[in-house]
Amino acid sequence: MPDFTDNLTPRYDGAATLQAERNGSAIDAEELAKHLLSRDGFLERQAKVLKVLSKEKLFSKEQQMNLSRPERYHLGLARAKAIQRIVRREGWDHEDYKICEYLNDEMSPYHLHMTMFVTTIREQASESQKQYWLPKILNWDIIGCYAQSELGHGSNVRGIETVAKWDPVKKEFELHSPHLTASKWWNGALGRTATHAIVVAQLLLPKDGVSPTVYESHGPQTFICQIREHGTHQPLKGIAVGDIGPKYGYASMDNGYMLFDHYRVPKSAMLSRYAEVSDETGALMRRGHPAVVYGSLTFVRGQIIMHARLVLARAVTVAVRYCAVRRQFHDRDSQNPADDEMKVLDYPTVQVRILPLLATAFALHYTGEYMYNLYHKSRESIEKGDFGPLAELHSASSGLKSLCTMLAADGIETCRRAMGGHGFGGGSGLVQLNADYLSKPTVEGDNWMITQQTAAHLIKKMTHAVENPGAEPQDPTDELFHFYLKNRPHRIPQNVVNRDGSSINDQALVDVFQWRAADLSYRAYQARILEKKPWTKLMIKLHALSRAYSEQILVTTFYNALTSPSASTLSPPTPETLRTCFRLYALHTLDASASQFTLSNAVSPTTLPRLPDALLALLSALRPHAVKLVDAWAVPDWLLDSALGRYDGRVYEALFDMAHRRNPLNRTTFNPDWRSEEIVLGSADGGKHLLAKL
Amino acid sequence: MPDFTDNLTPRYDGAATLQAERNGSAIDAEELAKHLLSRDGFLERQAKVLKVLSKEKLFSKEQQMNLSRPERYHLGLARAKAIQRIVRREGWDHEDYKICEYLNDEMSPYHLHMTMFVTTIREQASESQKQYWLPKILNWDIIGCYAQSELGHGSNVRGIETVAKWDPVKKEFELHSPHLTASKWWNGALGRTATHAIVVAQLLLPKDGVSPTVYESHGPQTFICQIREHGTHQPLKGIAVGDIGPKYGYASMDNGYMLFDHYRVPKSAMLSRYAEVSDETGALMRRGHPAVVYGSLTFVRGQIIMHARLVLARAVTVAVRYCAVRRQFHDRDSQNPADDEMKVLDYPTVQVRILPLLATAFALHYTGEYMYNLYHKSRESIEKGDFGPLAELHSASSGLKSLCTMLAADGIETCRRAMGGHGFGGGSGLVQLNADYLSKPTVEGDNWMITQQTAAHLIKKMTHAVENPGAEPQDPTDELFHFYLKNRPHRIPQNVVNRDGSSINDQALVDVFQWRAADLSYRAYQARILEKKPWTKLMIKLHALSRAYSEQILVTTFYNALTSPSASTLSPPTPETLRTCFRLYALHTLDASASQFTLSNAVSPTTLPRLPDALLALLSALRPHAVKLVDAWAVPDWLLDSALGRYDGRVYEALFDMAHRRNPLNRTTFNPDWRSEEIVLGSADGGKHLLAKL
Known part of the structure; x- marks a missing residue:
């Protein structure tokens, strides 16, 4: 709606000011940008991806700060999925995909899938495990996460409490959380998204071999297991899993928790490039140098x-x-x-x-x-x-x-x-x-x-x-x-x-x-x-x-x-x-x-x-x-998402535009009179819309 | 819903740990608390107010972090109004009211009313102005704010651009924003709540007295004016006003902007304890020492x-x-x-x-x-x-x-x-x-x-x-x-x-x-x-x-x-x-x-x-x-609102409870398959609920 503010301009012209700044220095910003950002074709990829993403309404950052944290996860998932479709449609490679994540500028619920999840499989799975899992991962038929840190242990990985107990009769592991503090915690994509998880757990093996009376720990090992049912996306029996709730940042990411109640996985769940349990002796056989990790x-x-x-x-x-x-x-x-x-x-x-x-x-x-x-x-x-x-x-x-x-x-x-x-x-x-x-x-x-x-x-x-x-x-x-x-x-x-x-x-x-x-x-x-x-x-x-x-x-x-x-x-x-x-x-x-x-x-x-x-x-x-x-750092305006930092210097116009034309709060009229319980003027709901959310 | 996690406890007992810490020091925390916090009966008031507020659902902090910024303003206003009613019901004084704001722990849309707004009237209004305004303010019949800083000027108050031009014929002031940067900005409660504002503007008086051809500035002066219509709460004609949008913090506060288009106010709008425009000569008459400000x-x-x-x-x-x-x-x-x-x-x-x-x-x-x-x-x-x-x-x-x-x-x-x-x-x-x-x-x-x-x-x-x-x-x-x-x-x-x-x-x-x-x-x-x-x-x-x-x-x-x-x-x-x-x-x-x-x-x-x-x-x-x-600092758990900082040390139980039982995101099941545009499993809306908000 046009109004008298439309014709107002700032007292000083920001665009002219920045132009004068640029004229005042002989530095070739483009040349310096190439010097800084040429590796892997960063600048060209950035331009290519920017052109596509900035056109899609779904990636507009304009209203992000007005969304609730649950909505931010919804949006994060929608964007993660859209990026998969765009990447395929445009025929982009993995470097392009990474630029998508960089420009989208939020922790994607899919982020762990192509980082820690696939990396762990590549580095710690045996050849046959890789043959089984990698096609599913690279085709995104499953979505993975990496569940290492726990409620009680972060930095001290050796202190994690989740156990994987070898059953020498059934030749299976039993994943179990003996304490509340054994709950997996913080693991990205675990909360709502992942179908599968890499689980780091203390390997417990029978001390006397095949017929167990006493178990002893062999330190943390990695396991892969399905955590949610295909189709219903409900946690499998013996697993309690969910999102840990709001945090300082990472609103779009479902950092999760997970507890196991005597949850059984097959022997093949343990990633066995460097270590495997012997079917015969129940002993751990190590091979290779763990330092590569x-x-x-x-x-x-x-x-x-x-x-x-x-x-x-x-x-x-x-x-x-x-x-x-x-x-x-x-x-x-x-x-x-x-x-x-x-x-x-x-x-x-x-x-x-x-x-x-x-x-x-x-x-x-x-x-x-x-x-x-x-x-x-x-x-x-x-x-x-x-x-x-x-x-x-x-x-x-x-x-x-x-x-x-x-x-x-x-x-x-x-x-x-x-x-x-x-x-x-x-x-x-x-x-x-x-x-x-x-x-x-x-x-x-x-x-x-x-x-x-x-x-x-x-x-x-x-x-x-x-x-x-x-x-x-x-x-x-x-x-x-x-x-x-x-x-x-x-x-x-x-x-x-x-x-x-x-x-x-x-x-x-x-x-x-x-x-x-x-x-x-x-x-x-x-x-x-x-x-x-x-x-x-x-x-x-x-x-x-x-x-x-x-x-x-x-x-x-x-x-x-x-x-x-x-x-x-x-x-x-x-x-x-x-x-x-x-x-x-x-x-x-x-x-x-x-x-x-x-x-x-x-x-x-x-x-x-x-x-x-x-x-x-x-x-x-x-x-x-x-x-x-x-x-020279070539950060596009679309990524900056900043009225103050705009390339063209039109700072005040942008700030005012955000407030006067794009702020949803200004579309509601309120009842400021303390005598009335009504919040939105004319609604007479007495704040019930809020109480329902508290 | 009960599940296997109900019986789990943390590996170390936090409650026993903190108890042992307390037993290990002979400091009398209560005595020290009195030494630190006795002024104006702080501790007693805190206990009294805490008892009342913590019982009201409206003041529960549990879901605050899951609300959107617009919802936080709705909630902030609802709480501000509720506090007014509680204060009257309980017969509390102004010190108690301040404790309410402290324990409620968010910037209230009413905050400026009883601080800068009333203080300015008390300090800078003439006796007759005080007689007119103070009863309305103290009865909260009007809600005030303080509009000093502008889009272009914060620290440098002398540089503000809003002008108040004296019309020697009609004996009125004309408030006007000559530039976009003259827009009032950041002023708390201005955005959606206030009915009235203190406006700081450059006083312009005719150079040659009553018949103006050239005006000259006499520096910033304070004016009081109504900004929104009683009943409809719509901005008065000649005023553009609204909330400036999301910020780092202060989600519950409607920091605002405001521009004037030749907006006329009567002579009595200028607070005149220390300065007044002469009806006869059109000159500024100063009295008293401005240093008191x-x-x-x-x-x-x-x-x-x-x-x-x-x-x-x-x-x-x-x-x-x-x-x-x-x-x-x-x-x-x-x-x-x-x-x-x-x-x-x-x-x-x-x-x-x-x-x-x-x-x-x-x-x-x-x-x-x-x-x-x-x-x-x-x-x-x-x-x-x-x-x-x-x-x-x-x-x-x-x-x-x-x-x-x-x-x-x-x-x-x-x-x-x-x-x-x-x-x-x-x-x-x-x-x-x-x-x-x-x-x-x-x-x-x-x-x-x-x-x-x-x-x-x-x-x-x-x-x-x-x-x-x-x-x-x-x-x-x-x-x-x-x-x-x-x-x-x-x-x-x-x-x-x-x-x-x-x-x-x-x-x-x-x-x-x-x-x-x-x-x-x-x-x-x-x-x-x-x-x-x-x-x-x-x-x-x-x-x-x-x-x-x-x-x-x-x-x-x-x-x-x-x-x-x-x-x-x-x-x-x-x-x-x-x-x-x-x-x-x-x-x-x-x-x-x-x-x-x-x-x-x-x-x-x-x-x-x-x-x-x-x-x-x-x-x-x-x-x-x-x-x-x-x-000894006696910060109540209700104010701390912290799983980590609980008085009883039950850190992990509280963290887990927040995640497993109180996180609304865990009540929704999602569709993580990138091939489908569906976000919430079974909804098949293709993310339309999000796109509408972007």
């Missing part, structure tokens, strides 16, 4: 880093564009009252929050690439039976998963707050991103738990380096530790910023991050190995060690990437701007833990008072390129 | 601190109780495989996140009390026409609002992550608390903007102290600055922790926080006054200054409270445990900005390597009392 865990964590970079880039895209359009207050020192109000992005107090995160997105990118390459290189060694690189890879991926998901999760919220009041609104486009992403710091290995693994590995390596000073280094960590041990007696702390704060020694920056990581490793070695301190008492320091080590990887790989041939082909001023990002990331990180750097003799204390001005100079240098740099 | 702003900010303490206490209550019940992993150094898994709260990596926040809740409490008393003391001076204390009070309240809301907002998320996977679930009880509270860092003065006011005030005071070394100190800040200037030449940095980390000098702790705040003030004075640096370039340092100054207030008031008579009457071991909280808060805060303390010569660098062990010792000392200390 860590390979896929490492791969998943590598993907988490690559994902973190896109999530952070998305939040920063919104914040940079909006803060470039938003004006508030005149410059306090301005002499001319006719001056425009300042762009919020020109405030150093806004820059210092957003621009280091922009730099961090690039840091995450190059480390993601590094881990990806390392994984594939190590894979070759593993195929040849050399499991040496696996421990190093696993350690690095654990520490990085913890650091990178923390940076991205905290970064979203930092961006939101930097946007002031409108950041709290639905128009920010960050509400669901934030709610969903907050799962990352605790899933796939809790961020404070897995750093202990990284620290344990580093203590082991430092011990080896101390005890074998002449040994050949196997990897960069070995090299670093040998370098540290050799130079420790005559270390001179570095001055990374020169006296007037105007120039930064990049090589020295890399050195101080490496030195601090090595020094913390040595102190941990001292405390644990030499002084034999209790592990528990060291935990806080070990967490700090893992973080320092991971920050060192980010700084080192960022630096190496910038000095590599592929970066040098970028046209100016992109290379020097990326160098500014590198310095900003490194210096900002150093500043946040400054005393750690001086206490470890990495950095000279004289550097510290120079940091604020050096950081301010870097922020100023990056500022003119900020809009172009976020453009 | 800051008084109520200061009061609101003081309440924000008191609220922050309860919010943080609530999050910490959930985290402490759950982490005391949750067990995961055996001690790495344990020799006995039969040992129970460790309580998560016994991990220093969990303690270091939660226990400093527990200490912070107490720090916030004592500063809230201090500000409350300061406000009332200053109020007396102001009544006598002495506005001297107002600037100091306003400065302190700005810095503290920024710091305290940040601590609470970040604290909720820290608690959530410390709870691992289950922290992400709806059973945490933190989902809505978090979503709602995230508004606080940006409302009522953005946290990074208002610190500039604090810093400006401190620079002014330092300038005065430098230039008037003999002047009589007017307040603690003056005293500190004089002390600093006198001792600066021969300052000896303090060692707050002794050599073996076992003893802490409390007096020195207070001193180093004060010294650092004074030193940063002096550096800011140097940079701005002596070196005349641009304000913008100093902003980051000024923000840091405000934070340091506010942390100093928290540490000082905490220390003073513990050494005051009222604290010393508490029975042991409460006083020494509170002392541990003080040390933990102070040392943890010092550790987070360690290099700032050494660079300002506050703390000796030899202290820094001693901090980790000193902190670890404080965590250990506090650990046995953690459960009792959170009990």
Whole structure:
């Protein structure tokens, strides 16, 4: 309905503002986008899939925030099914399918089917099991999930309580939940969707062989079983299963619970590539190296880093564009009252929050690439039976998963707050991103738990380096530790910023991050190995060690990437701007833990008072390129789903449109008089429509 | 429906665990609760109101997370109205009413009516205006809101674009929105509920008096006007108004937008206690001191601190109780495989996140009390026409609002992550608390903007102290600055922790926080006054200054409270445990900005390597009392609404009950087959129920 608001425009023209920002930087955003996002044809696939999905009403994000959580699951399932049909109709491959999930931007009830479910079958099933299951899975005749974590056990997989007891007479397993805390919990797609599940359970075998009186546990093993009846989709007898209810995010996903009451499955249910129960002796026969399982865990964590970079880039895209359009207050020192109000992005107090995160997105990118390459290189060694690189890879991926998901999760919220009041609104486009992403710091290995693994590995390596000073280094960590041990007696702390704060020694920056990581490793070695301190008492320091080590990887790989041939082909001023990002990331990180750097003799204390001005100079240098740099991440408006972050800068028009034309609440008139129980004016139902739902 | 899960119990008994925790500490939680929460009969009122509200189905929180955002507004309005009826039925006073809002725990569509709306009338209306409006307001015959912020202007009130143009002929004002960005925005209760609004608009008066050709602005003034028609509740002609749509939190509140199209209001609409337009000359006549308005702003900010303490206490209550019940992993150094898994709260990596926040809740409490008393003391001076204390009070309240809301907002998320996977679930009880509270860092003065006011005030005071070394100190800040200037030449940095980390000098702790705040003030004075640096370039340092100054207030008031008579009457071991909280808060805060303390010569660098062990010792000392200390905050289970944080420790039973028996999604069976468009099994509607909502 047309009204007087139709002719109103914002006081400042956001579109012209962003255009001026783009004109003000010579960075070739398209070239940089290709540099960042060419792997597996990402950009082309994104464009192709976007064109199809954005046309379908079902994928419209416009009303998502107005739906209830149960409706969000309905919608999630409808979309998951529609994607299957579209993929077939368009003849898309699995990479395209993954782009569908990325652009659809919600946890799909089908997500686990083609990730943990099929991966587990591929990696842990025997050849005959694969022959039986893979066609059903790839044809989506069954829908699978992965039921490992339980109500009582998440991080500690060895502590899970579900048991699988071998019946040597019937040659079957009996799945059973002895306690309430044995209930499977959190498992995606289990709640309402899945027909089948991978179930991780403690394998119980008769101690004395075939005729059981006493059982003993052989640790967690994986089983595949049907959980719901074909056709009725009702739980099979002996299974209690359902959705666990609303969460922070993942509204579209049916994270589930499941309990077993003496539920019997055939022998073939146990995935038997690496272990099988003998029909004759009732004993467990193991074959192959179980370490390969860590390979896929490492791969998943590598993907988490690559994902973190896109999530952070998305939040920063919104914040940079909006803060470039938003004006508030005149410059306090301005002499001319006719001056425009300042762009919020020109405030150093806004820059210092957003621009280091922009730099961090690039840091995450190059480390993601590094881990990806390392994984594939190590894979070759593993195929040849050399499991040496696996421990190093696993350690690095654990520490990085913890650091990178923390940076991205905290970064979203930092961006939101930097946007002031409108950041709290639905128009920010960050509400669901934030709610969903907050799962990352605790899933796939809790961020404070897995750093202990990284620290344990580093203590082991430092011990080896101390005890074998002449040994050949196997990897960069070995090299670093040998370098540290050799130079420790005559270390001179570095001055990374020169006296007037105007120039930064990049090589020295890399050195101080490496030195601090090595020094913390040595102190941990001292405390644990030499002084034999209790592990528990060291935990806080070990967490700090893992973080320092991971920050060192980010700084080192960022630096190496910038000095590599592929970066040098970028046209100016992109290379020097990326160098500014590198310095900003490194210096900002150093500043946040400054005393750690001086206490470890990495950095000279004289550097510290120079940091604020050096950081301010870097922020100023990056500022003119900020809009172009976020453009380079190529996040489509359709995915951003943000009034504040729109590519065209028409922020206020979009916010107003959402409120005035697309808000269903405005279609209802209410009765605000407290004397009446009526809620909707004229309905006289006294709120009965609500009470029925409570 | 009974099933096999009914007889299952958790592996470890949570109720017995929490009971053992309580038995293990001699703290009298009830006594401490009275010490903390006796003002205005809080505890008795809470018990009284809880008894009534918790019986009414309408106030059940059980299904809240399953409702859509529009439904949450319906429910919010129904509850707001019901509370009005209950308050009258029970004969409750305004303090009881506030407890209703606190326990109902959602932003009520009526909230602004009895806060900003009535307060503005009381403070800024003339006597005759008050006589006209107050009876209608107090009888709730009209429902009011406060429309200040706009689409284009939040923090910068002077920049708002709505105009009120004086018509000297008709003796009326014309309210008008010249741009889209002039739209009122964010104003609570405006969207669907309010019948009337306080409108802040730029007053435009004819430059040459009565016969206008050129108008000039006289800055923002407040107007009261009706916005919706009585009976139909439709917007009056010339007004476009509605709800702005979904947000991070505040689902129950109708934050609104409003535009005016040459909307005419009578002269009496302008609140005229301090300013009035002359009928004869068309000139603005001002009377009285506008600074009193800051008084109520200061009061609101003081309440924000008191609220922050309860919010943080609530999050910490959930985290402490759950982490005391949750067990995961055996001690790495344990020799006995039969040992129970460790309580998560016994991990220093969990303690270091939660226990400093527990200490912070107490720090916030004592500063809230201090500000409350300061406000009332200053109020007396102001009544006598002495506005001297107002600037100091306003400065302190700005810095503290920024710091305290940040601590609470970040604290909720820290608690959530410390709870691992289950922290992400709806059973945490933190989902809505978090979503709602995230508004606080940006409302009522953005946290990074208002610190500039604090810093400006401190620079002014330092300038005065430098230039008037003999002047009589007017307040603690003056005293500190004089002390600093006198001792600066021969300052000896303090060692707050002794050599073996076992003893802490409390007096020195207070001193180093004060010294650092004074030193940063002096550096800011140097940079701005002596070196005349641009304000913008100093902003980051000024923000840091405000934070340091506010942390100093928290540490000082905490220390003073513990050494005051009222604290010393508490029975042991409460006083020494509170002392541990003080040390933990102070040392943890010092550790987070360690290099700032050494660079300002506050703390000796030899202290820094001693901090980790000193902190670890404080965590250990506090650990046995953690459960009792959170009990003392007396947050009822009904308000906590948390499976994880239940008083009785029956965490897993409650989580399972939510999922298995109270989740509406589990009452629907779905069709998971991608080949079918059917979503709900047997419905065959092809998802049409969803498409209609998109």
